[in-house]
Amino acid sequence: MSVPQGSVCARCPGLLGKSCCEPRNGEHLAMVTRADMERIHAHTGLAVHRFTHREGLTDLEAQEYEGQWPLYRGYFRKGPVRVTLAERRGACIFFAPATGCTLPAEVRPVACRLYPFEQWADGSWSVAVGRYGDLALARQEGGACLGVEEASSMEALLAMFGTTRETVEALGARLAEEARAHGRG
Numbered sequence: 001m002s003v004p005q006g007s008v009c010a011r012c013p014g015l016l017g018k019s020c021c022e023p024r025n026g027e028h029l030a031m032v033t034r035a036d037m038e039r040i041h042a043h044t045g046l047a048v049h050r051f052t053h054r055e056g057l058t059d060l061e062a063q064e065y066e067g068q069w070p071l072y073r074g075y076f077r078k079g080p081v082r083v084t085l086a087e088r089r090g091a092c093i094f095f096a097p098a099t100g101c102t103l104p105a106e107v108r109p110v111a112c113r114l115y116p117f118e119q120w121a122d123g124s125w126s127v128a129v130g131r132y133g134d135l136a137l138a139r140q141e142g143g144a145c146l147g148v149e150e151a152s153s154m155e156a157l158l159a160m161f162g163t164t165r166e167t168v169e170a171l172g173a174r175l176a177e178e179a180r181a182h183g184r185g
Contacts, residue, residue: 008160012146021095029085029092033178036109043107051093053086071176077183110175116145117168
């Protein structure tokens with residue numbers, strides 16, 4: 001088996017057809033917090049409404065979302081409105097097909113920096129393979145995240161993204177804090 005060449009994120013669109021920055025029908029781009037919006041605005045100078053999309057949810061949908069994704073608990077406290085990155089031409093407004101995200105890592109939404117890792121409702125960490133539910137099934141079914149497709153273990157996946165469990169957990173804690181603050185207004 002040959003060793004994959006280049007960043008997993010840079011290779012993804014060519015090998016899987018779309019990147020996580022190019023949502024398929026029914027999928028959403030990353031949810032953003034007020035802190036994310038402030039960082040992006042400060043870096044780009046763009047008004048927040050130019051790079052975000054607001055979507056109203058029912059109270060039940062918001063409650064179910066927070067129940068399923070614990071890092072977002074408190075996000076909907078001020079109302080059931082999901083704020084995501086905006087799409088342009090089928091991709092995130094900050095996505096460049098040849099190079100990927102145009103935002104520096106420290107400016108990107110925390111959810112983007114955390115992807116493909118997520119915390120489940122029981123507090124355990126896994127990979128964001130919502131279509132499939134676990135690493136083995138995502139690899140078997142295809143079309144998830146190229147890193148998930150290529151990694152042989154969670155440790156290999158962490159290495160592919162140049163991160164550690166500790167860094168992922170710290171980003172998760174940051175996202176949880178920013179989501180709570182988002183809900184406070």
